[in-house]
Amino acid sequence: MAAARKREAKRRNWPENLYENGKGYLWFRHPDTGETFGLGRDFKSAAAKVRTVNAELARRKGDTDLLERIDHGKMTLAKWCDEFEEAYKKKGQKKADTIKTVGHQINAVRNAPFAAKQIREVTTNDIATWIDEMAKKHPTMASLVHIRARNIFRSAEAKGHIELGKNPVAPTEKPHVIVTRSRMTLDDFNAVLAKVREAKGMRWLENAMLLGLVCGQRREDLSGMLFSQVKDGFLWVQQSKGKSGYETKLRIPLALYLPAIGMSLDDVLKQCRDTIVSRHVIHHVRTVGLGKPGSPVAKDSFSEVFKQYRDLADLKLPAGKTPTTFHEIRSLSARLYTEAYGKEFAKALLGHKSAKMTALYTDSRGQEWQEVKLKAS
Structure with missing residues (x-):
């Protein structure tokens, strides 16, 4: 196997995976996939991002700006709800009423006050506060939405959008529903x-x-x-x-x-x-x-x-x-x-x-x- 070509003297202190074309434009190449990402002409900024991403690729932590581009864009909770709903509709035969009911629950999660956050940044406190507020007015709906939200985040775990064991809904309690409707005698x-x-x-x-x-x-x-x-x-x-x-x-x-x-x-x-x-x-x-x-x-x-x-x-x-x-x-x-x-x-x-x-x-x-x-x- 041929030895890797030595770097030019001016590039010896460059971080791995950072490259420059003949016109001075800097870019990052993913070492595993070969996919490239443009970084502009500011070397200091580009080098900082690449160093951070190199560390992230080793331990999955660090700079989000370039990493999000590598991961094909920000995965917000709202965006994941869209994907979850489409997958739900395609999975097995479901009746129109069931799809409609589940759709209402997914939409409640999609419109949560923190839905614009990246899904991995949603906290247990976000979930608990939101569910508690909903339960004050609509306890039954809050209970159903709580279950649906848990499933939504569980599927995000399975797809790698959040770390395993970090489902923010899991530690929260499902609202206790007291049925107030009168029985008919x-x-x-x-x-x-x-x-x-x-x-x-x-x-x-x-x-x-x-x-x-x-x-x-x-x-x-x-x-x-x-x-x-x-x-x-x-x-x-x-x-x-x-x-x-x-x-x-x-x-x-x-x-x-x-x-x-x-x-x-x-x-x-x-x-x-x-x-x-x-x-x-x-x-x-x-x-x-x-x-x-x-x-x-x-x-x-x-x-x-x-x-x-x-x-x-x-x-x-x-x-x-x-x-x-x-x-x-x-x-x-x-x-x-x-x-x-x-x-x-x-x-x-x-x-x-x-x-x-x-x-x-x-x-x-x-x-x-x-x-x-x-x-x-």
């Missing part, structure tokens, strides 16, 4: 249902409430339910929640009977069939905005219109609680079926894969009296 349900029945053109909401209570499904599944799903003595439901291709599939017997209201699933589905021709179980019966008779009712309408009649019912609100919502019908259904047929039945009907999840739904949050039953002797 059967009396609440009946009170709202009475107000709905008094109104004209609200048969669809009556049907939606009864169907939700008797079959225990989410508003998304109620909104998209078709009469064609009723066949062979069952209501066939492929739940909308879950990873694409792994959604829970249920066959619910039409004979399913809920003692608390004295109706079966078949009874409710028959009530949903009216003089309006429609493929949709829950459908408009008159023109409302863009909704035409027979067209499906949007899931958001379930919640918004329910709120109107809930307020008309003037339900008694427990201290420190916020008003109940349409979604709480699912929890009420779980509790009523647990009472009638047991926890395992409720778990199967709701499509839960774990008893822990069902337990969250069957917890009345202190709003119902629990009877102490005597076993028969």
